[in-house]
Amino acid sequence: EDINSSQLAELEDDIQQQLGRTEERVRNEERKKMEGVMATMQRKHEDEVADLHATVDQLLKNQASSGLKESKEEVLKLNNQITDLLQQNEQLRGSLLQARTHISILHSELDKLKNIYTDQKAQHDRETEELKKMVVEYQSYASQIQIL
Structure with missing residues (x-):
């Protein structure tokens, strides 16, 4: 019985350690x-900003040799590209915020699962102790019956 108790305790310790390692691994992977x-x-x-700067520099160089009309068209084109890139940047920021929110939710769920595990472990420990008491009581009754 003591061997079973020590094996049970070792098993519970192993499970707890595995859970801790798994939690740490999941956190590291998500990070x-x-x-x-x-x-x-x-x-x-x-890269996109560098490309825009290079294009602007090229336009400034070409402005001296080309007509003013072409330069205005290029400037308008660049302004449109900048606007598009700013919109993409905002979308990426939104995606990043959404990903962070998702990670927070996962951390919350992980904490909830840890609490459930802790509660179940405590219940298991209580039941184990109760069973041990019942075994001792049974053995006591059995020996008393044999004496009678």
């Missing part, structure tokens, strides 16, 4: 995914 998404979005944004 790495979020960092990757953010880095990709940042690189894309920086």
Whole structure:
């Protein structure tokens, strides 16, 4: 009986350790995914801004050699591109906020599951103790019956 109790305790400790490692791994994976998404979005944004700057520089160089009409058209085109990029940037920020919200929800659900696990473990411990008491009581009754 003591062996079963110690094995049960070891099993519960192992489960608790596995749960802790799993939680940590999930957190790290989610953090790495979020960092990757953010880095990709940042690189894309920086690349687009650099492209726009290069285009503006090229337009300024060409402005001296080309007619004023063409320059105005290019400026309008660039303004439209800038507007499009600003809209994309806002959409990316919205997506990032949504992803962060989703991660917060997942963390909340993980905490809820941990609480449920803790409650179930406590219930299991209480039931185990109750069963141990019943076994001891049964053994006591059995020995008393044998004595009689």
